[in-house]
Every structure is written in C-alpha cells, then in structure tokens.
Amino acid sequence: MNKVFIGEVTPEQVEMFKQQHKVVHKLKSDSGVYAIVRRPTMKEIEYGQTMLAQNKFISYNKHLFDTCLLALNEDIREDEYKVNAFASQMMMVVEIERVEVEKL
Numbered sequence: 001m002n003k004v005f006i007g008e009v010t011p012e013q014v015e016m017f018k019q020q021h022k023v024v025h026k027l028k029s030d031s032g033v034y035a036i037v038r039r040p041t042m043k044e045i046e047y048g049q050t051m052l053a054q055n056k057f058i059s060y061n062k063h064l065f066d067t068c069l070l071a072l073n074e075d076i077r078e079d080e081y082k083v084n085a086f087a088s089q090m091m092m093v094v095e096i097e098r099v100e101v102e103k104l
Contacts, residue, residue, distance in 0.1 A: 005071040009036055017070050024070065025093050027086050035086050036071040039093055040064050064090040 005013070014036070017024045021038035028034040044067050051060040065087035076082040 006075045009071045037068040061087040061090045
C-alpha cells in the first residue's frame with residue numbers, strides 16, 4: 001500500500017500533489033470524510049482489467065482507490081463500507097476524452 005497522508009490537507013499540499021501527479025481529485029462523503037486521489041496511469045488501469053473480465057467491479061474500484069490514494073482527513077482504511085463507498089467513485093476519476101467519428 002502506498003504511503004497515505006492522514007489529517008487535514010492544506011492548500012499547499014494540494015498544490016504539491018498537483019505538481020507531482022498533474023491531476024488530483026477530492027472525494028467527499030456525507031459524513032465529512034474526504035480523500036485526495038490522483039488519476040490512475042494506463043498501466044494501473046490495465047493491471048486491473050483482469051478483475052473487470054471476471055466481473056469483480058468492486059475489487060477493480062478498490063484496486064484503483066488503494067493505488068491512487070494520496071490523503072485522507074480521517075483514517076477509514078479499516079472500514080470496508082466507507083472504503084467501498086469511496087472506491088465506487090474511482091471510475092469518475094478515470095477521465096476519458098470524448099471523441100467523435102465523422103464519416104467523410
């Protein structure tokens with residue numbers, strides 16, 4: 001598991017994360033817990049493809065969350081329900097550019 005910062009994240013830390021990882025996102029729960037995650041690399045996405053092929057969508061999302069997690073304001077890593085709630089949002093983090101096909 002990657003080293004994860006636990007505690008309130010400062011604007012300076014967010015800027016540092018952006019410099020290191022280019023794209024970062026804040027995932028926030030109704031209870032006020034938040035996670036800072038980075039966008040996964042193509043290699044990390046491809047690594048999890050076998051899970052998708054086996055219909056293990058929760059495992060795939062958890063893999064992305066664990067891999068991309070940079071910071072938590074509260075350590076929820078032992079609470080599988082909270083972790084799964086955050087992990088379920090990881091597909092929103094995987095940014096896909098829309099491309100149109102035009103017949104010429």
